[in-house]
């Protein structure tokens with residue numbers, strides 16, 4: 275069980291919010307995120323996040339060659355190179371919002387001999403098995419990925435992170451992500467599948483079949499988070515789940531992104547109950563599984579921009595919102611002081 279953020283500080287922040295020189299409730303969700311930021315920082319008027327660190331967990335997925343994505347697996351490696359050169363979508367956003375971005379290859383089906391070997395320091399395997407046919411990975415590989423996620427979070431925290439973000443890269447990864455959400459929450463395939471990179475109706479029907487078959491194959495094993503990850507997950511998803519869980523245990527808040535990041539959070543909550551109060555939701559993605567999982571975690575997304583990129587992009591886009599909220603709570607006058 276994880277120690278929750280301080281209820282005393284949260285109440286003090288709520289009191290301050292109610293006393294600000296605004297009509298009651300006028301900051302809307304900005305007020306709520308300010309109170310959350312105070313509670314996770316353990317101070318009524320904490321400084322806004324200034325050491326935001328994002329890690330992109332990259333990996334390939336066996337299901338990708340079974341018609342569940344609009345794009346081929348070769349894109350994964352090409353995008354890893356784009357992160358390294360700073361030209362991916364989230365790279366641009368991270369530069370704009372002063373977020374440190376790190377990309378790690380947990381399970382890409384390829385190697386990068388010309389790039390910094392640190393990229394593959396935590397690599398578990400090349401791609402996964404197709405989850406509708408067999409387990410994504412072995413129990414041993416799952417433990418290795420969980421251990422990697424913990425060490426990655428510890429490194430980011432040691433580097434001074436005051437807010438962490440997990441991003442994803444891997445063609446096909448919305449399929450295991452929604453399967454994990456369905457498995458953990460007991461939902462049916464048709465209630466979790468979405469169009470991912472933009473599959474058509476036939477693709478959606480096929481993806482629904484793949485997820486339904488995978489869930490049936492996993493059976494009761496979905497009740498155990500480690501078995502769930504081995505059966506339906508991947509090294510990158512397992513590592514991100516453990517990254518979130520480790521951050522929450524250390525009292526470091528995490529800003530969630532889209533369906534992959536939220537799937538990792540749902541599994542993190544299973545690995546170590548009590549994670550959710552340490553989390554905020556950066557945005558609402560177009561994937562229905564993401565909304566259902568956020569609901570289950572009790573989280574309301576900050577932004578709703580119809581984004582469906584992943585990479586951590588929705589979370590990084592929300593960073594200035596968290597900063598604005600923190601500044602409002604600490605710098606605004608109280609109504610009493612003006613009277």
Ligand SMILES: Cc1cc2ncn([C@H]3O[C@H](COP(=O)(O)O)[C@@H](O)[C@H]3O)c2cc1C
Nearest residue numbers: 343345442443444445446447448470471584
């Ligand atoms: C060029 C490109 C860049 C991306 N950046 C993130 N994704 C996102 O889309 C993929 C998941 O969707 P699906 O499950 O439908 O394959 C993941 O790689 C995810 O990171 C991208 C996808 C593409 C094509």
Ligand SMILES: O=C(O)c1cccnc1
Nearest residue numbers: 470532533559582583584
């Ligand atoms: O919800 C997301 O983050 C998402 C949606 C589609 C494709 N990749 C990511």
